[in-house]
Amino acid sequence: MSTRSSRVALVDLLPLLLLLVCLPLRAAELTVSAATSLSSAFRELAPMFEAQSAGTRVLFNFAASDALLAQIARGAPVDVFASADEETMDRAEKQKLLVPGSRRTLASNTLVLILPNDSAPGLNTLADLQQPRIKRVALGTPSIAPAGRYARSALEAANVWPGVKPKAIYAQNVRQVLDYVARGEVDAGFVYATDAAIMKDKVRIGFSVPTATRITYPVSAIAVSRNVAEARRFVDFLLSPAAQAVLARHGFGKP
Amino acid sequence: MDASVWITLGLTLKVAAWATGINLILGTAIGWLLANRRFPGRELLDAILTLPFVLPPTVLGYYLLVVIGRNGWLGRWLNDTFGITLIFTWQGAVIAASLVAFPLVLKSARAAFEGVDPQLEKAARVLGLSEWAVFFRVTLPMAWPGILAGTLLVFARSLGEFGATLMVAGSIPGKTQTLSIAVYEAVQAGQDSIANMLVVITSVTCIVVLLLAGRLAPFRPTR
Amino acid sequence: MSFDVDIMKTVGDARRRFQLQVKFTMQARRTVIYGPSGAGKSLTLQALAGLLQPDSGRISFADQVLYDSAQGTWVPARRRAFGYLFQDYALFPHLNVRQNIAFGLAPGLRNPSIAVAGEAVEHWLQALDLGEVAAQRPAELSGGQRQRTALARALVNSPRALLLDEPFSALDPELRTRTRTELDLLLARVGIPMLMITHDPEDLEWFGEQALYLRDGRISERRAAD
Numbered sequence: 001m002s003t004r005s006s007r008v009a010l011v012d013l014l015p016l017l018l019l020l021v022c023l024p025l026r027a028a029e030l031t032v033s034a035a036t037s038l039s040s041a042f043r044e045l046a047p048m049f050e051a052q053s054a055g056t057r058v059l060f061n062f063a064a065s066d067a068l069l070a071q072i073a074r075g076a077p078v079d080v081f082a083s084a085d086e087e088t089m090d091r092a093e094k095q096k097l098l099v100p101g102s103r104r105t106l107a108s109n110t111l112v113l114i115l116p117n118d119s120a121p122g123l124n125t126l127a128d129l130q131q132p133r134i135k136r137v138a139l140g141t142p143s144i145a146p147a148g149r150y151a152r153s154a155l156e157a158a159n160v161w162p163g164v165k166p167k168a169i170y171a172q173n174v175r176q177v178l179d180y181v182a183r184g185e186v187d188a189g190f191v192y193a194t195d196a197a198i199m200k201d202k203v204r205i206g207f208s209v210p211t212a213t214r215i216t217y218p219v220s221a222i223a224v225s226r227n228v229a230e231a232r233r234f235v236d237f238l239l240s241p242a243a244q245a246v247l248a249r250h251g252f253g254k255p
Numbered sequence: 256m257d258a259s260v261w262i263t264l265g266l267t268l269k270v271a272a273w274a275t276g277i278n279l280i281l282g283t284a285i286g287w288l289l290a291n292r293r294f295p296g297r298e299l300l301d302a303i304l305t306l307p308f309v310l311p312p313t314v315l316g317y318y319l320l321v322v323i324g325r326n327g328w329l330g331r332w333l334n335d336t337f338g339i340t341l342i343f344t345w346q347g348a349v350i351a352a353s354l355v356a357f358p359l360v361l362k363s364a365r366a367a368f369e370g371v372d373p374q375l376e377k378a379a380r381v382l383g384l385s386e387w388a389v390f391f392r393v394t395l396p397m398a399w400p401g402i403l404a405g406t407l408l409v410f411a412r413s414l415g416e417f418g419a420t421l422m423v424a425g426s427i428p429g430k431t432q433t434l435s436i437a438v439y440e441a442v443q444a445g446q447d448s449i450a451n452m453l454v455v456i457t458s459v460t461c462i463v464v465l466l467l468a469g470r471l472a473p474f475r476p477t478r
Numbered sequence: 479m480s481f482d483v484d485i486m487k488t489v490g491d492a493r494r495r496f497q498l499q500v501k502f503t504m505q506a507r508r509t510v511i512y513g514p515s516g517a518g519k520s521l522t523l524q525a526l527a528g529l530l531q532p533d534s535g536r537i538s539f540a541d542q543v544l545y546d547s548a549q550g551t552w553v554p555a556r557r558r559a560f561g562y563l564f565q566d567y568a569l570f571p572h573l574n575v576r577q578n579i580a581f582g583l584a585p586g587l588r589n590p591s592i593a594v595a596g597e598a599v600e601h602w603l604q605a606l607d608l609g610e611v612a613a614q615r616p617a618e619l620s621g622g623q624r625q626r627t628a629l630a631r632a633l634v635n636s637p638r639a640l641l642l643d644e645p646f647s648a649l650d651p652e653l654r655t656r657t658r659t660e661l662d663l664l665l666a667r668v669g670i671p672m673l674m675i676t677h678d679p680e681d682l683e684w685f686g687e688q689a690l691y692l693r694d695g696r697i698s699e700r701r702a703a704d
Contacts, residue, residue, distance in 0.1 A: 067443035091445075136343065141426060143444035169343050169425035170432075184326050185342055377529045378568040380555040382582030382635065391587045396572050 028056040030230055031077060033068040035084035036173040037109065037147070037192045038217065041250040042082075048246070049237050056230055064145040064173040072097055072222060079225040080234050082106055082217055084192075085146035089218040099228055102221040106238050108253035109192045109217065111150050111209040116184045116202070123206045126155055129188060130163040138177045138189035141170040146215075147177070151190035154209045178203065194251040216255060259428060260449075264456055267414060267434040270345055274352035274413035278360045279406050286364025286402070287394075301365070308358035312418025319351055319423050343425035348433060351420045352413035359412060363405025367398035407468050411461065480504045480639060480671040485525055485535030485545070498522065498532075498695040504673060506688035508665065511675045513692035519675035520565075522692065523641050526673070527562050528555030539639065561632030561640045561670075566648055567624050569616040575627050576612045579603065582635040602630035605664075622653050629661075633668065640665070642674040646681065658684050 034042050039062040046058040061068065065083040069092055072078050081098075083089045092098055115123060122128065129137055140148030148170070155161040171177045174191045181189040182202035189203075192215070196205050219238055221231035237243055239255075248254075289301055307315055323330040323341040333339040341347040371394050379389045395402075417435040424431035426440065434457050441450035481504035488497045498518040513519050524530035526537060528544065531552065537545040544553045569578050573589060580590040580599045592613070603609050606626040616624055625645065632640065645661070646654045662684065665672055674685055675692075682689055691698050 064443065066445060070443050070445045073445060138425075141440055143446065144440055168427065170427060172421065172426070183320070183324055185320075185324050372568070374564055374566070374568040375570060377524075377555070378562070378564060378570075379581070380529065381527055381558075381560065381562040382631070383556045383559075383585075384582075385556065388585075388587055392581075392589050393570060396589075 028227060028230060029059055030056055030079045030227065030234055031059045031061060032080040032082070032234065033061040033063070033072065033076070033078045034080075034082040035065045035068070035146070035217065036062050036175050037084055037195055038062070038082055039175075040198060041194070041247050041252065044246055044250075045238070045243055048242065049234060052237075053230070053233065058234070064140060066144040066146075067173075069097075072224075075224065077224065077226070078222050079227060079231040080219065081222055082219040082238075083146070084109075084215070084217055085149070086213075086216060086218055087149075088146060089220060092220070097223055099221040099223050099225070099232070102232050102235055104219055104235055104239055105255035106217040106219040107244075107247045107255050109194055109215045109251075110253070111147065111154065111190060111211055111215060112193045112196055113188055113206040113209055114178070114181050114191055114196050114203045115188050115206045116181055117204050118184075119187065123188065125207065126158040126160050126164075126209065129155075129167075130160055134187045135167060136169050136186040136188075137164055137167045138169045138171055138180045138186040140174055140177060140190070141172065145171075145173055147174045147190060147192060150211050150215060151209070154211055157210075157212060197251045217252075260452060260456065262429050263432060263434055263437050263453070264460065266345065266429065266432070267457075268460070270348045270352055270416075270433060271410055271413040273349045274356060274416075275406060275410045277349070277353050278357050278409045278413075279402070282357060282360030282364045282405065282409075283395075283402055286361050287368050287390075289361075289365045290368035301361075304361055305358040307354050312355055312416070313422065315355060316351065316419035316422030319347075319354065319419060323347060323350065323423065342423050343427065343431060345431055348416075348420050348424045348431050351423055352416040355416055355419050356409040356412040359408040360402065360405040363408070364398065364402045367401025367405075368394065370401065371397040403468070407465070410464060414457070414461065414464075480539055481509075481526060481673065482536075482538045483522075483526065485522075485532035485537060487521060487525065487530070487532040489521065496695060500525075500692070500695070500697050502690050502697050504671065504688065507671050508685045509671075509673050509688040509690065510682050510686035511673065511690045511692050511697075512677070512679070512682050512686070513675075514677055517692045518695040519677075519692055520643060523562075523643055523673070523675050527560055527641055528553060528558045529562075559635070559638045561635065561637035563625075563628050563632055563640070563642045563645050565644045567616075567628040569624055569627055569631075571616050574613050574615050575608055575619070575623075576603070578616070578627055579608075579630045579634050581631060598634050602634050606630045606660075621649050622657060625649065625657060626660075629664070633664075637670065639670055640668075640672040642672065644676050644678075645674065646678065647676070654680070661685075 032042065042060060049058055050056060061078070065085060065088040068081060068083065069088050072081060072092065073095055081092065089103065139151040142148040142152050152161060155164050169180065169186055171180060174195050177189040178191050178195050178199060180186045182199045188206065190209065196203060219235055221228055221235055225231045285304065289297060321327050325331065325334065325342065330341060333341065341350060375393050375397065376389050379393045384392065415435055417439065420433060421436060424436065426432045426436050434453055438450055438453045441453060484501040486499050488495060490496050496518065498521050500522050511519055511522060521530060525532050532545065534547040535545070543551050544558060545551060570581065573581065574592060576594050576599060577590045577592065579602055580594045580596065583596065583598060584590040603612055606629060608623065608626055608630060611619055611623055616627070619627065646657055649657060674681060
């Protein structure tokens with residue numbers, strides 16, 4: 001007699017239990033910190049991932065890579081980190097912030113020199129930046145943006161950094177560089193090829209800038225993530241053919 | 256200790272000093288005008304001039320960028336007429352800091368002037384003083400404590416100005432990278448030791464300024 | 479004959495209007511304008527001093543036209559050379575007694591120094607028994623001392639006439655008699671015409687060689703039944 005009543009009680013409780021178990025899954029959120037240059041592509045990728053992941057919402061945090069690392073190092077609740085250079089991700093790895101074995105290379109990019117659309121021709125090499133008519137050159141602040149570091153390294157390698165340094169204007173991230181060039185506040189700027197494509201009507205690419213190392217974007221799940229499985233799934237998704245096609249469409253190169 | 260820290264401090268003090276000086280004169284003059292002259296649209300003017308205090312600094316920074324940038328109407332005119340560029344210069348940082356902090360001294364000055372007993376000014380007139388003499392010998396001394404309080408706030412605000420400056424300064428070390436921007440970038444770059452040093456220097460500077468200001472505060476009349 | 483006055487002034491807003499219409503000639507050396515509060519006494523005195531511009535009319539003193547709306551004449555307060563005593567004295571709180579007294583003597587944009595001296599300043603410090611408090615600020619003075627300082631300040635400039643706004647109302651009754659006596663002697667010594675406005679009938683008794691009654695903005699030479 002007592003066994004039957006307890007079974008009935010369990011059956012009554014089942015829907016409630018199921019509900020309780022399902023609730024956290026339904027409210028799953030994934031926080032992705034990504035380099036600014038990835039913002040347009042990632043915004044397009046988010047709905048694609050959400051569609052195939054049963055209710056996970058993707059939240060983005062775009063900034064210069066070093067700034068993102070600083071936040072993660074201080075315990076920001078981030079699940080996935082995508083940076084614009086290997087060096088920043090190496091630092092993250094050294095500080096044991098990554099889920100071991102989850103690091104992948106997501107895409108590649110090229111550094112370009114862009115000019116306002118209405119600027120005069122005649123700027124074809126880094127050395128040309130030393131011309132007197134070029135008064136201001138924008139780049140990301142090297143201490144916080146990989147693009148800025150790439151630019152400075154390239155200028156140093158070409159032996160023109162001393163001539164360009166007095167003209168340098170430092171931006172918080174590549175998008176601010178892009179904005180300055182688009183407004184004509186500066187005569188030239190260093191951004192990624194993918195950034196230049198965004199404002200095709202206001203800026204034009206002067207030339208590609210050779211960099212000592214290939215510009216690649218590493219991505220990894222973060223150790224403090226509360227949903228490591230989902231984070232890894234997102235990383236895998238980024239490497240899927242569908243996602244790679246989107247990245248390619250935005251101008252990124254193969255990883 | 257890196258020498259560049261002192262350069263940054265020097266630049267920040269220079270920008271703050273200029274912004275304070277400009278605002279002191281403009282704020283006192285316009286504050287006096289608003290307190291003593293009735294004209295149509297007076298309160299509207301007061302509201303417009305107070306706007307920079309209410310608007311988020313980044314919004315102000317954007318307006319500034321659009322106005323004093325190379326292609327902005329003011330920026331282009333200045334460049335064509337005088338060859339002056341404001342954006343990405345310390346003068347541009349001064350303008351950003353001045354704009355943001357102006358309402359602080361305006362409000363204080365207007366209230367201070369409104370608090371001056373008009374009988375005192377009348378007494379001075381009857382005793383033979385010209386209007387300028389009345390202003391410098393009676394009105395201003397009476398209003399000065401209030402104006403000074405506002406000026407201190409302006410200095411503090413200019414010292415810490417960040418949002419608007421970030422948009423128009425270009426963060427050039429030694430030229431436009433003020434202490435606030437330097438701290439921000441150091442934190443973002445994970446350079447905690449530099450950030451700490453900058454923060455300590457800024458705090459000490461502010462304390463010194465406050466102490467100096469306390470010394471300078473003139474006689475407060477008891478009524 | 480000193481003041482010859484015929485002015486009109488309307489003050490106030492839509493809710494409350496007050497019209498001052500004052501016409502009189504000052505014939506005695508000591509004249510009192512007597513009237514209740516709100517009668518317009520202060521307005522009249524300020525108009526005479528040049529601190530208030532009437533809407534229309536004419537004011538002259540001795541042979542000089544100070545104000546004439548028809549001719550567009552207006553002599554500002556600073557050039558009228560009158561001494562004015564405010565009801566609460568209007569002493570400069572940021573200056574000491576010496577500096578207050580010497581205030582009108584110093585031209586230009588700077589106040590007299592803290593230890594300002596000079597014949598005129600010393601004379602009035604002694605004459606009004608202010609020597610001991612010369613270095614003190616108005617906040618540290620008694621009511622009587624403040625009044626004397628204000629008087630000294632007004633007289634040090636050798637004014638052509640003395641205009642007094644309720645000079646005793648801020649003093650204790652005991653002090654008033656003493657101060658009236660002092661003022662009486664002072665006026666006798668200085669010898670300039672004096673115009674006083676007051677609502678105190680005692681002042682009328684003491685100083686009203688000529689009495690003008692001001693009520694609701696109008697003057698009459700006859701005292702109304704109170």
